[in-house]
Amino acid sequence: MKNGVIGSSGTWVVGGFVGTAMLAGIGLAQPLVTLDPVQAAAFQAGGVVLGFDALPPNGGGGAQGATGVVIQPPSRLTNQLASQGVVFSSAAGPVGVVSVQGLPNQGDARSPFNIIGGSSLNAQSLPALDYLQYIELRFVDPRQSGRPGTTDRVGAWNDPSGSQIRLSVFGADGALLGSTLANQAYFVGYRAVGIARARFEWVANQSAAGFSLDDVSFGPVAPRCPCLSDVDDGTGTGACDGGVTIDDLLYYLSIFEQGTIAADIDDGSGTGTPDGGVTIDDLLYFLQRLEEGC
Numbered sequence: 001m002k003n004g005v006i007g008s009s010g011t012w013v014v015g016g017f018v019g020t021a022m023l024a025g026i027g028l029a030q031p032l033v034t035l036d037p038v039q040a041a042a043f044q045a046g047g048v049v050l051g052f053d054a055l056p057p058n059g060g061g062g063a064q065g066a067t068g069v070v071i072q073p074p075s076r077l078t079n080q081l082a083s084q085g086v087v088f089s090s091a092a093g094p095v096g097v098v099s100v101q102g103l104p105n106q107g108d109a110r111s112p113f114n115i116i117g118g119s120s121l122n123a124q125s126l127p128a129l130d131y132l133q134y135i136e137l138r139f140v141d142p143r144q145s146g147r148p149g150t151t152d153r154v155g156a157w158n159d160p161s162g163s164q165i166r167l168s169v170f171g172a173d174g175a176l177l178g179s180t181l182a183n184q185a186y187f188v189g190y191r192a193v194g195i196a197r198a199r200f201e202w203v204a205n206q207s208a209a210g211f212s213l214d215d216v217s218f219g220p221v222a223p224r225c226p227c228l229s230d231v232d233d234g235t236g237t238g239a240c241d242g243g244v245t246i247d248d249l250l251y252y253l254s255i256f257e258q259g260t261i262a263a264d265i266d267d268g269s270g271t272g273t274p275d276g277g278v279t280i281d282d283l284l285y286f287l288q289r290l291e292e293g294c
Contacts, residue, residue, distance in 0.1 A: 029169070029192035031180035032155065040187035043155055044217040048084050051111035051215055055080065057099035058129070061113075065098030067210065071119055071127045085142040085149055085221030088135065092119035092127035095135055098212075108159040110214040115159065117212045131162070131210025134201040141223040144265060144274050148172065148238075149221040154198040155189025158182050162211040164203045172196040172224055172239075189217070196224065228265060228272060229289040231255075238262065244293050252286050 032043050058064045058075040076094030079087045088095040100106045101113035109115050118133030137154060141147040150172060158165050161184060168179035169190045177195060182188035184206045190198070198218075202211055225231070225240030232251030233241035256263040259278045266285035267275035 029178035029190065031167070031178065032187070032189040032191070033180055033182045034187050035185065037187075040155070040157070040189070043153065043187070043189045043191075044215075047151075047153065047217050047219040048086075048221075049215055049217045050081060050084070050086075052077070052097050052114040052116055053111060055097045055114060057097050057114050061099035061101055062103070065096075065100065065103075065117075065129065067129055067131055068122065069129050070122065071096040071129060076127060077116060082140055083142055085139055085151070086218065087138045087140055088116070089138070090118040090120075090127075090135055091130065091133040092121045094119055094127050096127070096129045098129065105159075105161050108161055108212055108214070110157040115212040115214045116216070117210070131208075131212060132202045134199050135213060136200075137198045137216070137218070139196055139218070139221050142221055144223075144228075144272075147228075147262065148196060148224040150194045150196050150224050151221045152193060152195065152219040153189060153191040154195055154216075154218040155187060156200060156213040156216040157187050158184055158200075159212045159214070160185035161207040163205050163207075163209065165211050166201050166203050168199050168201070169195045170197040170199075184211070227294040229286060229292075229294060231262075244290060249290060252283075252290075256283055256286075 034040060056074040058071055071094060075097045077088045077097050078094050096117050096119050097114055098117060099113050100108050100115060117129055117131045118135050119127040120130035120133050122128040139149040139151050141149045154169060164181060164183050166179055166181050167188045167190055169177045169192055171177050171194050177192040178190055200213060229244050229248055230240040231238060232247045233239045234247040263278045263282055264274040265272060266281050267273045268281040
């Protein structure tokens, strides 16, 4: 990468920014912080790029995108994009989708005209827009959103009239794989093997207090637990362990009884196609896969 130097300590310096790069699998984690759209496009190539423009912006746009405004239910981004492999969250639960069309900061949108921002609870315990709060991505199996997934890269454009931010990426065990800083207007991304979660967070004000993101991107998402009936390691946390035992059966029966989305694994066709509901079809399919050992 242009203007990048990596040292023996695992520190990557890019355009004056320093990021920690830690060993992840067989490769070294690598950040990308750039103003060059060609470099950003190369990073995004072959992956998913989310512009959020098909989602309804809060209150239709305008002043409804201001800090402190309650995020209306249609604009509360959580699992609406799980079929593409990602679930979003912030301090109050959802991330807010807003439009900057026609506003002085319309240029904050990399692709017209929706962007996303963090949230916090207001005095009435409702999620309100808060651009100082973090935006977090958790990767899930695109075919079965209740099952965790991993990717090899994640990035986004930081808005050009906001703040310096930090991008941190984490493995399935919660360990930090690396982090890097980026000023306003920069694309910031990270490559690492086995990214299960990523967090963008405010660091310091520049043109304004807070930040927003657009054109969030990530690589192909693979199931973290490729064996469908390997759903727990005995801890009751839903972590797979590479084997199929009584622990998996007990855990699945628990989530099936609760009706959680993670128990939705079949639509009655016996093909492992979820249908958005938890029924006897899911239990029968799980028992079949358990008996088969995977």
